[in-house]
Each structure stands twice: as structure tokens, then as C-alpha cells.
Amino acid sequence: MAISTFDLFTVGIGPSSSHTVGPMRAALQFVESLADSGRMPEVSRVQAEMYGSLGATGKGHGTAKAVLLGLEGDHPESVDVPTIAERVAAIREGGSITLLGSRPDGHRIGFNDQTDVVLHRKKTLSFHSNGMIFTAFNSQAEVVSRSTFFSVGGGFVVDENAAEQDYLVEDTSRVPYPFESGSQLLSLCEQHNISISQLMMENEKTWRSEQEVRDGLLNLWSVMQSCVANGISNSGTLPGGLSVRRRANELHQQLLSRPEAAMSDPLSVLDWVTLYALAVNEENAAGGRVVTAPTNGAAGIIPAVLHYYMRFVPTATAEGVVRFLLTAAAIGVLYKLNASISGAEVGCQGEVGSACSMAAGALAEVMGGTPAQVENAAEIGMEHNLGLTCDPIGGLVQVPCIERNAMGSVKAIHAARIAMRGDGAHFVSLDKVIATMRKTGQDMHVRYKETSRGGLATHVLEVPVNIVEC
Secondary structure, three states, rough: EEEEEEEEEEEEEEOOOHHHHHHHHHHHHHHHHHHHHHHHHHHEEEEEOOOOHHHHHHHHHHHHHHHHHHHOOOOOOOOOOHHHHHHHHHHHHHHHHEEEOOOOEEEEEEEEOOOEEEEEOOOOOOOOOOOOEEEEEEEOOOEEEEEEEEEEEEEEEEHHHHHHHOOOOOOOOOOOOOOOOOHOOOOOOOOOHOHHHHHHHHOOOOOOHHHHHHHHHHHHHHHHHHHHHHHOOOOOOOOOOOOOEOHHHHHHHHHHHOOHHHHHHHHHHHHHHHHHHHHHHHHHHHOOEEEEEOOOOOOHHHHHHHHOOOOOOOOOOOOHHHHHHHHHHHHHHHHHHHHOOHHHOOHEEEEEEEEHHHHHHHHHHOOOOOOHHHHHHHHHHOOOOOOEEEEEEHHHOOOOOHHHHHHHHHHHHHHHHHHHHOOOOOOOHHHHHHHHHHHHHHHHHHHHHHOOOOHHHHHOOOOOOOOOOO
């Protein structure tokens, strides 16, 4: 099994990698299969049905709009974000949609907003809680094609055939340093006298040249920086009915107004880290462009810690950015292979917990840590996020998600600093904490896994978003 850094880190739109990016990709795959089979001209109607967590919180996560964009042929990486609202409104008001509209073989069909995208609030498909079924009908209401997909976290989408097997076996590429556990990763680093980032770079060269890898990673860093800048620039309230106020802009003005605070308050740097995380996750909540790192719900942690490294660590370099992202990806691979990064599957420990762990290990690496210290930092980052539930109020990725990213960012820096003060030896291994996270997710009641039917989502009074609608 081989997972690339560019599988874990992709450019998409908010507010959710599993509920927005995944359904968009699934819808696109479905209509592309219709075109490839030559059956597109037969289609007069397409119905998309969302199940489990997708159905329960799909309204708050913008799942329906993502499906419409995917049916029209858009990719999460390249969709024109400022035009999304206008385009979706035009489809709904006009009662029609053009399948693969950006291509010469685009096919226009009718669209009914009430029946063609269905959110099943209490029905779940087997295999995974983020399930969806796409069905194409002809003019006689006969089924032309039907496909089942599962959005398994981080924008990853698998079809029903992959779901019947181990869905993480699609890429059979032989990498020079294969690993499936933290212990294997450390053993390879020791055996070959290389760092974790060097190991990942060699593996990445299976698919791309070294220059392509570096360029790709620096492009991701550029998108992260743009996301932070956009988040800082924008103010007002976030969409969705909760009237959550954007705070990054105001916080930025406060920090700029008192630059001397850093001289009297050594912890003021944490305010900047908080700013970076808030900026990203406010952009995500607003449906802006973000890097899934490894998910949208936890998209602020790695950019925040990376901004901390570049702006507050004197030895920071662009090469350090490359090493940071490669190391974070190596740790993310372990979570993807051995547990989950899906909030709907294991709760927020799989999202914020995984991102915190990845950022902690990556920071330790670029601060000069040994592979053992990196592994220790990653373990600390997850150990203190175990049991974290996914309970977004109103099904919106706003409360507690935005602040949770800020807390996860600070925790990642602290975890790296603890690990760097030791020699890498510690009591609980990263492998054991990953296994614990997975088991904790299995034991967690379903209401605490991205349904908005438990936890904080049900204990806040006078919420102006109807849970039934979400």
C-alpha cells in the first residue's frame, strides 16, 4: 500500500473535506463514467442520495451544492469559488443542470431541488457512515446507471467495489521505503541513516521527480498563505444561521496595534498562532479555498504551525517547509492506514487529533529533532486529543471547530517542545496511541461522530439552525 503526500494534502473548498470535497468528487466520477460509457445522451434525470453523516449534517456542510458542482464537471481544486453561490442559485431557480457543462459533451437535463438531492437524516449505508448513491434515469424513468460511493475522510472517495475489499489498496506502486507502522518507519530511518522527511521524499519520487515534489509542496504552502491572508482580510459573520462573528481580522488589528507586546509578554507569539488557525478555519467555514490537512475540519492546524515556524523560528527556510510537509504526511499515512481521519468514523480525534499529531512531529523535524523525537512529538499530539468528539453545532463547521483548530495548533507546538527536551524514549508509542484512537472511535456512540445529535451540538440553547434540517 502506498499513499502519497499529495493524497493527504489537496486543495479544495470548505467547509468539509468529507461532506463537501468528497461528494463533489463522487458526483464528478459518476457523470464521467456516464460519458465514458457513451450513455450520457440517454439520461434525463440524476438523483443523488446522501446517507449517514452526509445526510444528517449535509445542509450545514454544503453537501448539496458540492454535488451540483461535481455534476457540472467541477473539481474541488479548481472550482471558481466566488461564482459558486450564483451558479448554484441559477441551477435551482432555472430547474435544469448541465452534466459536465464545461466539456463539449456536456448534457443538459432537468433538475428538481426537492427530489434530486436527497439528505437521508437517519438512514445509513453499510461499510461507512458517509455513503451516497447516484442514479441516472432515462425519459421513461428507467435506471441507466447507479453507483454507490463512500467519502472516507480527507476528500478520499471510494466506490462500492473498493468498499468490499480493503479500500486502501488501490495504489500498488513499489516505494523504496514501504512502512505501515511507526516502528517500521523508525527502523527504516535508523537502518538507512536518514530522516523521516528524506524517507518520504524518496518514496514520493516513485510518482514524481524531486523538483516536482518540491514545487508541489511549495504550491500547497502558497495556498495556505493565501488562505491565511484571506481569512485575516475578511470580517463580518459566517454563513449558516448561527451568526458566528469572524474574529481573525479584529485579532490581527489588535496584534498590529501593539507590536511591543512581544517584549513584555513572551506568550504573545501564541496569539499569532491562534490568528493563523482562526483565519484558515473561518475561510473554510465560509466555503473558501483551503488545503485539506488532512481534512477541512482540521485545516487550520498545519498552516498555523507552519506559519509559526516560518515567522518565529530564526533558522526557517523554504527547504524547511518541504521537510515539514513531508514529515507531516508520513505521520498522516500512519493514521490513514491504521485508524481514520474521518470525523464521521472516529470523531474529532481523527481530524484535529491527527492534524495536531502531524504538525507536532513535523515541527520537531524542522527544529532538528531525531526520528525518535519526531515520533514522540506525534504521539504526544494525539495522546492528548484522545476521545475528542465531533459535535458541530447545527451541523456547521464553526462551533467548536474554529477554536478547536487554534487549541490544536498551540498543543502541537507544545508537544514538539516537550519531545525536543527528551531523547526520544517514551512510555507510549505512536503505534499504540493510533490503535487506541481507532478503538476509542469504535467505542464512541454514533451521535458523537459528526451527526449534530449529541454533545455540544445539543446543549446550546436557542440555536437558530434546525437540527432536523441539518
